[in-house]
Amino acid sequence: ALLKYGSxxxxxxxxxxxxxxxxxxxxxxxxxxxxxxxxxYAAVYAELIHQAAxxxxxxxxxxxxxxxELDNPERRKKLDTDGDFEGRTGVFTSxxxxxxxxxxxxxxxxGQKHAGENLRDLLTxxxxxxxxxxxxxxxxxxxxPENVLTLIARCNAHNRRNFIxxxxxxxDEVRRVLETTAQVxxxxxxxxxxxxxxxERLRFHQEHSKPLLDDLAQWSKDLIDQRKIEPxxxxxxxxxxxxxxxxxLTLFLRVPGAPxxxxxxxxxxxxxxxxxxxxxxxxxxxxxxxxxxxxxIIHTAELAKIDVFGYLVALQRHHERVxxxxxxxxxxxxxxxxxxxxxxxxxx
Numbered sequence: 001a002l003l004k005y006g007s008x009x010x011x012x013x014x015x016x017x018x019x020x021x022x023x024x025x026x027x028x029x030x031x032x033x034x035x036x037x038x039x040x041y042a043a044v045y046a047e048l049i050h051q052a053a054x055x056x057x058x059x060x061x062x063x064x065x066x067x068x069e070l071d072n073p074e075r076r077k078k079l080d081t082d083g084d085f086e087g088r089t090g091v092f093t094s095x096x097x098x099x100x101x102x103x104x105x106x107x108x109x110x111g112q113k114h115a116g117e118n119l120r121d122l123l124t125x126x127x128x129x130x131x132x133x134x135x136x137x138x139x140x141x142x143x144x145p146e147n148v149l150t151l152i153a154r155c156n157a158h159n160r161r162n163f164i165x166x167x168x169x170x171x172d173e174v175r176r177v178l179e180t181t182a183q184v185x186x187x188x189x190x191x192x193x194x195x196x197x198x199x200e201r202l203r204f205h206q207e208h209s210k211p212l213l214d215d216l217a218q219w220s221k222d223l224i225d226q227r228k229i230e231p232x233x234x235x236x237x238x239x240x241x242x243x244x245x246x247x248x249l250t251l252f253l254r255v256p257g258a259p260x261x262x263x264x265x266x267x268x269x270x271x272x273x274x275x276x277x278x279x280x281x282x283x284x285x286x287x288x289x290x291x292x293x294x295x296x297i298i299h300t301a302e303l304a305k306i307d308v309f310g311y312l313v314a315l316q317r318h319h320e321r322v323x324x325x326x327x328x329x330x331x332x333x334x335x336x337x338x339x340x341x342x343x344x345x346x347x348x
Contacts, residue, residue, distance in 0.1 A: 001034045002309055005294035006302075008274035031287075038290045040319040041312075045293045047326035048300060052105040053125040055098030056257055057134045058150070059265035060143055062094040062115040063273055066281035067288055070112070079285070085112040093276075093292075094118040095269040103332055106268045106299040110288035120145035134255060136262050139245055154248035156181060157261035162238040170235045173223070180216045184209045188252075188260055198256035210253050217246060271295050304331035314338060 003009040009017075011027035018025040052058070070076050070091050094115040096107045109118040115137070123145060126133075135150035137143035138158045144150075160181050167174040187208045191201040220239050223229050230236055242249065252258040275291065282288040297315075301308040311331055315322055318341070322329045328337045 001037065001294045002298060002312065004030075004034065004279075005275070005291055006271075006298040006308065008271075008278045010279040013278075034294070035286075035290055037316065038293050040316050040322075041293060041297055043319075043323045043326040044315055044329055045296055047330070048105050048296055049107060049122065050125055051100055051327075051330070052096065052098035052107055053122050054127050054130060055100040055105065055133060057099045057136065057259060058119065058122075059097040059136045059259070059262050059268075060094065060115045060119045061137060061262060061265045061269060062092040062118075062143075063269050063276070065091050065093040065110050065272065065276060065288070067091050067110065067283075067285060068281055069284045076112075088112055093269070093272040093288075095265050095272065096122060097265045097268050103330075104264070104300070104303040106296055106303060108272060108292040108295045108299075110272075110282065110292050111285065114142040116142050116144045116146065119143075120148050123148045123150075134251070134258050136259050136265070138262060139241065151251065151255060151258070152248045153251040153255075153258045154245040155262040156184070156249055157263055159242055159245070159249055162241055163235075166234040166238055170229070173229070173235055176219065177216065180212050183212055185260065202252070202254075202256045205253055213250055213253070217243075268299055271299055301331040306331050306335075 003014060004011065011030050014030055015025065015027040018030075070079070076085075091110070091112060092114060093108055093110045094113065096109070096115070096119060098105045098107070107122070113121075119135070123133075132149045132151055134153055135145075136153045136155065138155045144152070160178065163174045163177045184205075187205060188201075191204050196204060220243060224231055224236065224239060229239075231240065252260055272295065275295075282291060297312070298308055301311050311334060314334060315329060318329070318338075321341075328334070
């Protein structure tokens with residue numbers, strides 16, 4: 001599972017690897033082993049979803065995926081019993097990263113739902129006493145959860161790329177935007193180096209970044225109002241996007257803990273993209289669910305900077321205890337739980 005869903009090695013290559021090691025194991029048998037083992041990890045996956053729903057900041061995005069089962073129109077129609085996806089032909093893997101109590105939880109969901117729809121489903125499990133979370137995403141409307149209130153933060157890295165795309169035609173204007181953005185990121189790096197709290201980081205940005213961004217906003221407005229550039233030009237389009245999403249792009253100037261960009265989620269999605277490039281597709285939705293489960297657990301463990309293999313082994317060896325109290329078996333606290341078990345075990 002770690003080689004397949006953690007490193008993107010397809011089953012057929014693993015089969016050749018096993019044969020070369022003198023321990024032949026057919027690809028179909030490997031899949032059956034991993035599929036059957038997935039049930040031992042189901043409680044941890046469910047707990048990751050439960051804890052992510054209560055996160056303070058939620059990053060989300062999606063990428064295309066292929067599920068052969070959904071290529072069959074009749075099969076697709078049968079699976080869509082509510083008619084929610086009628087006319088929709090796309091299949092996606094959504095990535096959601098939640099930060100909760102200084103921990104980062106990575107989740108993957110593959111199917112016909114967009115990132116916003118998966119986020120909506122996740123937030124239905126949110127504690128009703130908690131305030132609305134910060135949601136970081138790019139400007140696509142499909143990333144927004146319907147009928148769920150979140151504090152929208154837009155991705156400054158995405159906004160920056162809009163200007164880089166037109167740099168050859170408007171070098172001086174783009175340089176102004178890039179230099180301002182770079183200084184804001186340097187300010188944010190300084191807050192991390194100083195280990196400032198969320199409130200202290202907010203005040204730091206208000207003091208050092210807000211004047212820069214206010215000046216950039218006025219400069220952009222003057223370019224359009226004074227007809228120094230055409231609104232319909234490529235630069236005008238980049239400025240229009242920035243102006244439209246300005247409040248969301250600068251949420252970090254008003255709300256403690258608001259991030260600057262969605263890079264964390266985009267890095268997480270690379271695991272799904274790696275799987276798509278090497279394995280090309282999932283055969284069934286059940287196969288996709290197994291992949292989502294393992295990628296979620298593996299990448300959350302990687303974000304926690306722990307021994308992922310040791311963690312997966314511990315979860316499988318103690319699966320009965322894990323099912324009883326999955327919250328005690330998260331990547332950041334499972335070693336303490338293991339130590340307690342060892343201390344309480346009778347001498348042999």
